[in-house]
Amino acid sequence: xxxxxxxxxxxxxxxxxxxxxxxxxxxxxxxxxxxxxxxxxxxxxxxxxxxxxxxxxxxxxxxxxxxxxxxxxxxxxxxxxxxxxxxxxxxxxxxxxxxxxxxxxxxxxxxxxxxxxxxxxxxxxxxxxxxxxxxxxxxxxxxxxxxxxxxxxxxxxxxxxxxxxxxxxxxxxxxxxxxxxxxxxxxxxxxxxxxxxxxxxxxxxxxxxxxxxxxxxxxxxxxxxxxxxxxxxxxxxxxxxxxxxxx
Amino acid sequence: xxxxxxxxxxxxxxxxxxxxxxxxxxxxxxxxxxxxxxxxxxxxxxxxxxxxxxxxxxxxxxxxxxxxxxxxxxxxxxxxxxxxxxxxxxxxxxxxxxxxxxxxxxxxxxxxxxxxxxxxxxxxxxxxxxxxxxxxxxxxxxxxxxxxxxxxxxxxxxxxxxxxxxxxxxxxxxxxxxxxxxxxxxxxxxxxxxxxxxxxxxxxxxxxxxxxxxxxxxxxxxxxxxxxxxxxxxxxxxxxxxxxxxxxxxxxxxxxxxxxxxxxxxxxxxxxxxxxxxxxxxxxxxxxxxxxxxxxxxxxxxxxxxxxxxxxxxxxxxxxxxxxxxxxxx
Numbered sequence: 001x002x003x004x005x006x007x008x009x010x011x012x013x014x015x016x017x018x019x020x021x022x023x024x025x026x027x028x029x030x031x032x033x034x035x036x037x038x039x040x041x042x043x044x045x046x047x048x049x050x051x052x053x054x055x056x057x058x059x060x061x062x063x064x065x066x067x068x069x070x071x072x073x074x075x076x077x078x079x080x081x082x083x084x085x086x087x088x089x090x091x092x093x094x095x096x097x098x099x100x101x102x103x104x105x106x107x108x109x110x111x112x113x114x115x116x117x118x119x120x121x122x123x124x125x126x127x128x129x130x131x132x133x134x135x136x137x138x139x140x141x142x143x144x145x146x147x148x149x150x151x152x153x154x155x156x157x158x159x160x161x162x163x164x165x166x167x168x169x170x171x172x173x174x175x176x177x178x179x180x181x182x183x184x185x186x187x188x189x190x191x192x193x194x195x196x197x198x199x200x201x202x203x204x205x206x207x208x209x210x211x212x213x214x215x216x217x218x219x220x221x222x223x224x225x226x227x228x229x230x231x232x233x234x235x236x237x238x239x240x241x242x243x244x245x246x247x
Numbered sequence: 248x249x250x251x252x253x254x255x256x257x258x259x260x261x262x263x264x265x266x267x268x269x270x271x272x273x274x275x276x277x278x279x280x281x282x283x284x285x286x287x288x289x290x291x292x293x294x295x296x297x298x299x300x301x302x303x304x305x306x307x308x309x310x311x312x313x314x315x316x317x318x319x320x321x322x323x324x325x326x327x328x329x330x331x332x333x334x335x336x337x338x339x340x341x342x343x344x345x346x347x348x349x350x351x352x353x354x355x356x357x358x359x360x361x362x363x364x365x366x367x368x369x370x371x372x373x374x375x376x377x378x379x380x381x382x383x384x385x386x387x388x389x390x391x392x393x394x395x396x397x398x399x400x401x402x403x404x405x406x407x408x409x410x411x412x413x414x415x416x417x418x419x420x421x422x423x424x425x426x427x428x429x430x431x432x433x434x435x436x437x438x439x440x441x442x443x444x445x446x447x448x449x450x451x452x453x454x455x456x457x458x459x460x461x462x463x464x465x466x467x468x469x470x471x472x473x474x475x476x477x478x479x480x481x482x483x484x485x486x487x488x489x490x491x492x493x494x495x496x497x498x499x500x501x502x503x504x505x506x507x508x509x510x511x512x513x514x515x516x517x518x519x520x521x522x523x524x525x526x527x528x529x530x531x532x533x534x535x536x537x538x539x540x541x542x543x544x545x546x547x548x549x550x551x552x553x554x555x556x557x558x559x560x561x562x563x564x565x566x567x568x569x570x571x572x573x574x575x576x577x
Contacts, residue, residue: 034342
């Protein structure tokens with residue numbers, strides 16, 4: 001940790017994209033219908049593209065000569081700064097979609113706010129990503145509504161997914177000194193937008209936000225769930241077993 | 248190749264004089280290179296052959312996502328990961344165009360899916376081999392997509408309009424795929440000793456299965472003649488295989504890799520390479536379902552389909568509810 005809040009912040013944004021993109025990409029060839037294989041690959045591609053921008057920027061800010069690949073493939077789990085939501089396992093397709101929706105509903109307003117950041121580089125990356133995030137949100141919102149208000153089974157699966165994942169949403173908009181150094185007081189507006197938007201959509205989807213309000217945190221400061229270590233072991237295998245090799 | 252086991256239904260090729268008037272009119276149209284479109288009159292055998300060929304081709308694209316998809320989560324750099332995702336996505340897209348092209352002949356995508364999952368429809372034998380190392384991703388792009396292009400370039404001139412147009416789009420993407428595969432191989436062959444060994448091992452394992460992609464030798468392929476008369480097929484299996492070997496051998500040499508065939512040598516007289524005999528016994532076993540990954544590939548497709556039933560049903564249920572509400576509101 002360099003103590004530079006911009007570095008830490010760029011890692012948080014980039015690691016969210018990387019870990020979610022990595023999870024989503026594992027569906028390639030296994031989705032419920034061909035159009036979903038194609039759409040999920042698109043989402044994963046966008047997220048990996050955004051990862052390259054954020055982590056590339058983080059490496060520059062850090063100034064130790066590490067590039068996006070070094071940061072992605074050569075850090076241990078405790079050095080990752082993604083929120084807990086994105087590292088939750090794919091589960092069934094309903095869990096994957098709900099995780100995506102809960103992330104997109106935060107990611108899009110966040111990038112919109114960051115596009116106005118005083119830090120030019122942060123603003124640039126956000127500007128490049130925000131259109132993709134708008135498309136992701138549009139898509140995941142539509143599917144959550146249709147499946148929530150679909151058959152009994154699709155409703156039950158989406159409700160179960162929401163019950164399991166809601167507890168990880170508080171961390172998205174919970175702020176600390178690092179976030180505030182970059183985005184200032186913009187976060188309170190994002191929290192409000194997030195809560196309003198998700199409750200409106202869940203209403204339409206006939207889904208109910210769980211009553212228990214305890215929110216899990218830790219990912220943003222490097223304290224993750226068990227799932228992350230296993231995922232990194234898979235993702236990093238070639239770089240770890242062939243140190244210094246070019247690919 | 249992607250449709251290597253298509254049995255056309257015609258019983259030998261008739262001359263124009265032997266044909267009924269309608270049949271003759273159709274053949275003359277084909278001979279004049281006029282594209283056959285979905286609503287045109289066509290012989291039943293032509294329709295059936297095309298449905299089989301196009302659906303096999305589509306199934307190959309769909310199953311073909313699996314061996315490469317196996318390395319998406321382990322791709323060694325972010326750029327390689329993005330390229331591989333894009334490539335696998337292209338394959339899903341090719342499957343989609345091809346299913347649509349086959350649908351114009353009067354079969355639904357669900358029926359074709361059913362035929363794949365029940366084992367009634369075939370897909371290319373190549374996808375029943377495992378991807379064991381990262382170099383296999385390079386070898387697939389280089390060899391498998393290279394062989395696919397060899398077959399699909401002539402298919403752009405296929406007599407059936409929708410298939411021909413689908414192939415034009417597919418070929419553009421396939422040539423990009425082949426280049427990315429060769430690029431992976433170049434990087435490995437230029438790398439550490441372990442990477443070079445990985446590259447050689449991948450060539451050793453993928454060479455012969457790639458040659459099998461062109462299907463049985465012409466001598467054993469009794470149905471080629473009718474497909475060629477109908478311009479569904481333009482070159483024989485052996486011609487394409489020869490072309491592939493001649494194109495690929497110098498590429499292997501450039502990588503300083505050794506093609507695993509002791510009988511391979513340049514034949515000045517024929518202006519091409521002589522090469523050893525493919526192990527056809529292995530080929531027929533793989534086609535019959537006994538290859539190293541047939542069971543896994545089919546299990547993965549069946550699981551995706553059955554696990555996804557609630558998703559598809561849920562969307563249908565929502566669409567019906569919406570329709571009912573709209574009617575009630577009117």
